[in-house]
Amino acid sequence: MLAGKRILLIIGGGIAAFKSLDLIRRLRERGASVVPVLTPAAEEFVTPLSASALAAEKVYRTLFDLTDEAEMGHIELSRDADLLVVAPCTADLMAKMAGGHANDLASTVLMATDKRVLIAPAMNVRMWEHPATQRNLATLRGDGVLIAGPNEGDMACGEFGPGRMAEPLEIVAAVEAALMDGPLKGRHVVVTSGPTHEPIDPVRYIANRSSGAQGAAIARALAALGAKVTFVTGPASVPPPDGVAVVKVETARQMLDAATAALPADAAVFAAAVADWRIAEDRPQKIKKDGSGKVPVLEFSENPDILATVARMAEGRPRLVVGFAAETEEVIANATAKRQRKGCDWIVANDVSPSTGIMGGSENAVTLISADGAEEWPRMGKDQVAARLADKIAEALE
Numbered sequence: 001m002l003a004g005k006r007i008l009l010i011i012g013g014g015i016a017a018f019k020s021l022d023l024i025r026r027l028r029e030r031g032a033s034v035v036p037v038l039t040p041a042a043e044e045f046v047t048p049l050s051a052s053a054l055a056a057e058k059v060y061r062t063l064f065d066l067t068d069e070a071e072m073g074h075i076e077l078s079r080d081a082d083l084l085v086v087a088p089c090t091a092d093l094m095a096k097m098a099g100g101h102a103n104d105l106a107s108t109v110l111m112a113t114d115k116r117v118l119i120a121p122a123m124n125v126r127m128w129e130h131p132a133t134q135r136n137l138a139t140l141r142g143d144g145v146l147i148a149g150p151n152e153g154d155m156a157c158g159e160f161g162p163g164r165m166a167e168p169l170e171i172v173a174a175v176e177a178a179l180m181d182g183p184l185k186g187r188h189v190v191v192t193s194g195p196t197h198e199p200i201d202p203v204r205y206i207a208n209r210s211s212g213a214q215g216a217a218i219a220r221a222l223a224a225l226g227a228k229v230t231f232v233t234g235p236a237s238v239p240p241p242d243g244v245a246v247v248k249v250e251t252a253r254q255m256l257d258a259a260t261a262a263l264p265a266d267a268a269v270f271a272a273a274v275a276d277w278r279i280a281e282d283r284p285q286k287i288k289k290d291g292s293g294k295v296p297v298l299e300f301s302e303n304p305d306i307l308a309t310v311a312r313m314a315e316g317r318p319r320l321v322v323g324f325a326a327e328t329e330e331v332i333a334n335a336t337a338k339r340q341r342k343g344c345d346w347i348v349a350n351d352v353s354p355s356t357g358i359m360g361g362s363e364n365a366v367t368l369i370s371a372d373g374a375e376e377w378p379r380m381g382k383d384q385v386a387a388r389l390a391d392k393i394a395e396a397l398e
């Protein structure tokens, strides 16, 4: 139910705009109040009067309407809601959002808001599949925007394929999921994930076998409990989850910068498989064979330890710092020592010997090491490990 929730509904200009009138009705039936914003293009499809009548609220239309500014500025309008919903979200609105434009009321409130944003894209199938739209979609996902639909089907323009706006009840379900009060609501958690790539020269790098699956699952599980998640990821082979803010990095040093820039946070989970060393010498040119049979000798320098840096911060240390320990022998003894050495609160230890199939696989068998000792968890899916860890983090931050 949505009792007491306030939704700012931005209606874009598309044939699906008529469905947004039904969406207003459905949201209000569940107890939400809905404040409509109409773009000029939307007014070609639905009238401000019908939106206002169904919402029983004033409809906002232009940025420069001085009466509105006197009553409520665009900043306040964007913050006054619990959630911003854009339905239908046209290709143009997606492009504006992805590009950070703020040249009308809708784009300005979307830029100014500190609340989550859910979009229901609706457009012609070719426009949806256009590389520009797909690029914008990826950018918006990375910014933590939630996406409902689009669905596949017959389109008003006579074509068939993905591009139809999600049905009002599907959008309502997405709104309910976005507004669910989880135990981590209001908490910010930073998660590092994936491998790092350390360049040898402009075309070669050193990497490791981490897929990023465990880190992505943890970020997803934390977001599902209502946390705001900043997901700092190296070049992983699994995609980042929806609904988290993604920061993509390559090297350990970039990961350290991104993780510390994301603070303050209530908790930080360091699931990344960070390269311990990088190539000492910066080589701007590709290393060439000179025909003499001589092979290059690479010298390494040690990378900063991101987990230890954050765990030992004198000021602004997250309340709970969780590290991982990838071990191939003496798992508990090594991980217990690692917890102390790095100064973190918990270590999630796992055996990554090739025989376990854990690195790059879908399952994990972990032992949680804290000041209270070692707690062995049965072998389970990485999603289940993530859900259990997220529950424990929620308990610890209560």
Ligand code: CTP
Binding pocket: 192, 252, 270, 271, 272, 273, 274, 275, 276, 303, 304, 305, 306, 307, 308, 322, 323, 324, 325, 326, 327
């Ligand atoms: N870690 C980190 N920065 C590094 C190295 C590791 O943040 N430069 C973090 C990992 O994300 C993980 C934890 O430290 O949470 C332990 O990583 P692991 O590879 O097991 O330990 P190492 O410190 O590399 O120790 P060793 O390789 O000697 O086992």
